[in-house]
Amino acid sequence: MQITVGVNGESYTRDVEDRLLLVHFLRDTLGLTGTHWGCDTSNCGVCTVQVDGKPVKSCTMLAVMADGREVKTVEGLETAAGLDPVQQGFMACHGLQCGFCTPGMMLTARALLDRNPNPTEQEIRVAISGNLCRCTGYENIVQSVRWAAEHPASAEASEGVSA
Amino acid sequence: MQVPAPFTYAKATSVEHALSLLAEHGEEARVIAGGHSLLPMMKIRLAKPDALIDINGLAELGTIRIDGDALSVGALVRHADVLASPVIGEHFPILHDAEHVIADPIVRNWGTVGGSLCQADPAEDLPAALVALNASGVIRGAEGSRTVPIREFHVGPYETVVGPAEILTEVRVPIRPGGSSAYEKVERKAGDWAVVAAGAAVWLSGGTIADVGIGVTAAGAEHYGVPAAEEFLRGQAPTEESIAEAARIVGAGVNPAADQRGPEDYKRHLAQELTARALRRAIARAQGGEV
Numbered sequence: 001m002q003i004t005v006g007v008n009g010e011s012y013t014r015d016v017e018d019r020l021l022l023v024h025f026l027r028d029t030l031g032l033t034g035t036h037w038g039c040d041t042s043n044c045g046v047c048t049v050q051v052d053g054k055p056v057k058s059c060t061m062l063a064v065m066a067d068g069r070e071v072k073t074v075e076g077l078e079t080a081a082g083l084d085p086v087q088q089g090f091m092a093c094h095g096l097q098c099g100f101c102t103p104g105m106m107l108t109a110r111a112l113l114d115r116n117p118n119p120t121e122q123e124i125r126v127a128i129s130g131n132l133c134r135c136t137g138y139e140n141i142v143q144s145v146r147w148a149a150e151h152p153a154s155a156e157a158s159e160g161v162s163a
Numbered sequence: 164m165q166v167p168a169p170f171t172y173a174k175a176t177s178v179e180h181a182l183s184l185l186a187e188h189g190e191e192a193r194v195i196a197g198g199h200s201l202l203p204m205m206k207i208r209l210a211k212p213d214a215l216i217d218i219n220g221l222a223e224l225g226t227i228r229i230d231g232d233a234l235s236v237g238a239l240v241r242h243a244d245v246l247a248s249p250v251i252g253e254h255f256p257i258l259h260d261a262e263h264v265i266a267d268p269i270v271r272n273w274g275t276v277g278g279s280l281c282q283a284d285p286a287e288d289l290p291a292a293l294v295a296l297n298a299s300g301v302i303r304g305a306e307g308s309r310t311v312p313i314r315e316f317h318v319g320p321y322e323t324v325v326g327p328a329e330i331l332t333e334v335r336v337p338i339r340p341g342g343s344s345a346y347e348k349v350e351r352k353a354g355d356w357a358v359v360a361a362g363a364a365v366w367l368s369g370g371t372i373a374d375v376g377i378g379v380t381a382a383g384a385e386h387y388g389v390p391a392a393e394e395f396l397r398g399q400a401p402t403e404e405s406i407a408e409a410a411r412i413v414g415a416g417v418n419p420a421a422d423q424r425g426p427e428d429y430k431r432h433l434a435q436e437l438t439a440r441a442l443r444r445a446i447a448r449a450q451g452g453e454v
Contacts, residue, residue: 017169018169018170018171019166019167019168019169019170021166021202040164040165040206041165041203041206042199043354045267048269054272055268055269056269057199057270060198060199060202060203060270060273061198061273062172062195062198062202062215064174064217065217065219126268129267129353129354130267130270130354131269
């Protein structure tokens with residue numbers, strides 16, 4: 001089936017097999033390998049992307065179901081103003097170790113902050129409860145999201161990071 | 164890589180269109196909404212539909228509203244929408260209790276109320292909550308709509324009364340004064356299926372329990388209910404003694420299976436204990452106490 005999917009602000013029209021999963025459409029068809037592919041059972045959350053602004057585990061959505069929708073992946077977090085505050089926060093607070101869960105964590109965190117710009121630690125923990133970090137680095141991940149909440153503008157965020 | 168077997172995909176543009184697509188593709192066609200139960204089952208060939216009819220575009224099925232003396236929840240309403248609805252929280256705290264512990268927030272963004280009911284997993288949470296509330300499902304087919312009590316909706320594991328050319332369109336929950344409700348679940352980890360969970364709704368009148376609904380999931384209870392416990396409680400005072408006896412009847416009335424989530428006796432114990440906790444909390448809420 002021919003589908004047209006907006007990904008990070010660009011429109012892509014492709015002919016795909018009906019059973020192609022969104023995660024493989026992003027990684028293999030479009031070459032956007034920033035979205036990771038993990039458990040394949042909608043448990044681990046490493047494949048989390050945003051579809052129409054809502055986080056979804058892209059191993060559990062068909063690419064054809066994303067037809068006409070707008071997808072945001074980790075490649076789309078950075079803007080002309082610089083890295084997203086969430087990305088800055090992960091740098092500033094050592095929010096990643098092996099990095100496998102990081103893209104999904106960041107897309108979930110971005111959606112949380114869009115909805116709730118000043119979440120409590122508990123709200124952050126609930127929001128990321130569908131994203132597993134097997135390095136168990138949750139403490140720093142939560143701090144990274146809090147950092148992003150405290151530095152909402154990218155430009156301001158850049159000053160806080162001496163990378 | 165886990166990939167579903169090939170199937171034909173069609174996007175429905177209205178309920179009528181979905182019904183005609185289902186009729187056209189025959190008995191092995193399935194409706195897909197959130198897909199968060201169906202797609203994982205298709206990946207491991209527990210489900211192998213010939214065709215998927217995508218109803219995600221049917222906005223008419225996505226509303227939450229008060230309709231007369233009932234709450235109407237469209238089949239396409241997402242779990243996250245139920246959780247975010249103050250109207251639902253006000254009338255039926257059991258649904259917010261349950262939604263907090265259904266899967267995780269990302270899955271709740273896409274999984275639907277109708278999907279939970281039609282998937283009919285024996286450990287599904289919403290059927291138990293809706294059994295406690297005496298809700299009904301509205302099923303539409305080519306001939307029109309019919310309304311079925313949720314207590315008669317499930318005919319076995321993964322089986323419902325919804326026919327191959329029918330769609331569940333709406334869940335209706337009667338709003339009655341003087342009551343409240345609660346849901347209690349034990350899970351191995353955040354977002355997991357229930358080891359066992361129980362929900363209770365009570366209506367108090369003049370110091371006694373005028374009516375009560377109890378739903379239990381993951382415990383092998385037929386239709387997610389133990390009516391004998393409800394029959395016992397009607398007319399009783401809402402005391403620790405009557406709660407304990409009703410919970411005992413539930414524990415004796417369920418038929419759990421041992422699996423990786425626990426042995427049979429542990430699950431029976433949970434059914435009893437969680438029923439007691441749910442009843443206690445529902446009564447406290449009905450009395451205007453604990454929220």
